[in-house]
Amino acid sequence: MAEKKIMLGNEAIARGAWEAGVTVSAAYPGTPSTEISESIVKYDEVYAEWSPNEKVAMEVAIGASMAGARALASMKHVGVNVASDPLYTVSYIGVNGGLVLVAADDPGLYSSQNEQDSRAVARASKIPVVEPSDSGEAKEFIKFAYDLSEKYDTPVMLRTTTRLSHSQGLVTLEERAERELKPYVKDFRKNVMMPGNAKGRHLHVEARENQMAVDGCDFPINRVEMRDTKVGVITSGIPYQYVREAMPDASVLKLGMVNPLPKQLILDFAKKVETLYIVEELDPIIEEQVKSWGVACKGKELLTVQGEYSANMLREKILGQTLELESPAAAPQRPPILCPGCPHRSTFYAIQRLGLHAAGDIGCYTLGAVAPLSVVDTTVCMGSSISTLHGMEKARGKEYVKNWVATIGDSTFMHTGVNSLMNMVYNQATGTVLILDNSTTGMTGHQDHAGTGKTLKGDIVNAIDVTKLCEGMGVPNVRTVNAFDVKALMAAIKEEVAKDELSVIIVKAPCALLNKAKITMQYKVNPDTCRACGSCMKPGCPAMTKGADGKVVINDTMCNGCGLCAQLCPFGAIEKVEV
């Protein structure tokens, strides 16, 4: 019997890509897609890289496909936006070696800035989408996606969601199919998308969509499970599992390909059932198309376009059951926070003390927006801190932005911050940009990037020097400050924001979790000298609590030894201890 292994959805996607003979994988980390790259890199046959952003990753995969290899690009849903420029056009070009884009959506917003539905991007760019509903299918479907890609000359999207990517389930392991590189063929009309050629390729795209909508009716990944015909459900992905739990007697059309829709299969199924429901998380992508064909069905009038579904939700909303459930207890919220010893805490504390606003960005440091620091005023998308600060200056003048800084992490700076800084240089901005350099991509769990000097494969390479990069672009003031030296940091920021010139301050200290095992010192409060003034508590370190007497206690299982609290104590009551 074939070996079965318990695997994360993302590990299964990587396994499937490997079995399909993929040799090139490119990605930028982003929850919930990150573990795809972290898993595929373990297969020696695959070249896998962290690219600086998703557009680059997509183009690397396109190049590999043009060169005849099977290639993978993986990213979170908002990364697909960054990659959408090449995506919309590679839809026209098609492929040589199979090309799959994994788009990882985040219904419920576990770790994202919006809740967009990647199927809408796939529809707009006219590429097929496969959507598995557990780890086992994830592995099977990506292999099928590579076959589709080569058969129909199209990039294929595999859509996953957080619940699938971060769930584990059983996967049947199979051998890898080694594939020869397809010969490279110079093909001006197919690969050079200038207007005359693109017109011709657009015909291919439309014909392909029509053909796949017909052929899809016979794809094994689109499956009819006929049971009681009173109720029929069309569903796909993770919601299929909720349908199985809540409505075990219902007939189900389980779609494995959600774009283009297998129209005839859906029409036939609709005829066989009395009441038809469409169960899909996020937007009514299937439902609106099915309704446009004149098929009566119910969907979003019962079910939300927000967040995740559950079996209980279907029991209540579709079956009309009243579930006798306990109400959740009233409990204070526990939002995510900066870790003990996080260098961002000290940075935001300095900004707060100076009374400045921060244009924020995407990363752990978005948490500078919440109490007690509350200095980050804006967060849009990767790289936006620098450009929004620039826009503010152009709207309100250079005196106004002396009350502001932009805060962006090192990995996010490499992602798209560089372009924005280039714009500030070019268009004569005078703002101050803080690059919070913690030597890693923190929030997604410590991935390397072009500035860390190490690749996804673990090779040691030249790290891009951020100081030289900024100086090379012509930033007139570039300096580096230790994130944990609050006084020096405050002085540096004060000086730079006052200048009528563009400044970059590289605020440097490694992520507290990077070297957690190597902590050599911690801090403790001397209760004899602590006067319970609360100064040390102001930055909101989670390792610190006030005792009944108002004096502070530092939790020795949480303290990472950054020493910020000791710098803030006016009475010298916080002491260093070796551990």
Place this chain on the structure above:
Amino acid sequence: MDTKNIMIVGVGGQGTLLTSRILGGIAREAGYDVKLSEVHGMAQRGGSVVTFVRYGDSVAEPIVEEGCADVLIAFERLEALRYAHFLKKDGVLIANDQRIDPMPVVIGAAEYPENILENLEKKYKVLKIDAMSEAKKLGNARAFNTIVLGMAAKHMDFSKEAWLSVIERTVPPKTVELNKTAFLAGYNL
């Protein structure tokens, strides 16, 4: 066998992922179908985290629905309170008697509820343990979660030997002995 529903809740960074992987591993070894659902990303930064483990003959959804948990393992008191309503009527709460203040409490915007476990005991079967103190006795506070797992293990369908063997293969090699000792400390309580 009916599907068994286990939940592990705690504060990001407390090690819920490792515990769920041990659980998934043991259910798999015993030949069950198994699904786990985890939380990665931003919520792991000190936020409230919940992990689901389901095993049985055939498992469909990877999450545990409200009112369906057989065993709720809570690494922290407030998180026990937050998720207690997921327990089914005869479900068991294994609660680590530890308090970690969430930021709204730290900054004085909310109060940490008093007598959480005592109040939960009125409604549910609650087994509590001060695992942090037990772990410190073993010389490493970080092993507290394996002690809690040891206590929960008695409410599941696997032998002590099976647990120890899965722990050996799941935890980082350097921590095998510590984790085995910690597991037994909880198991024998």
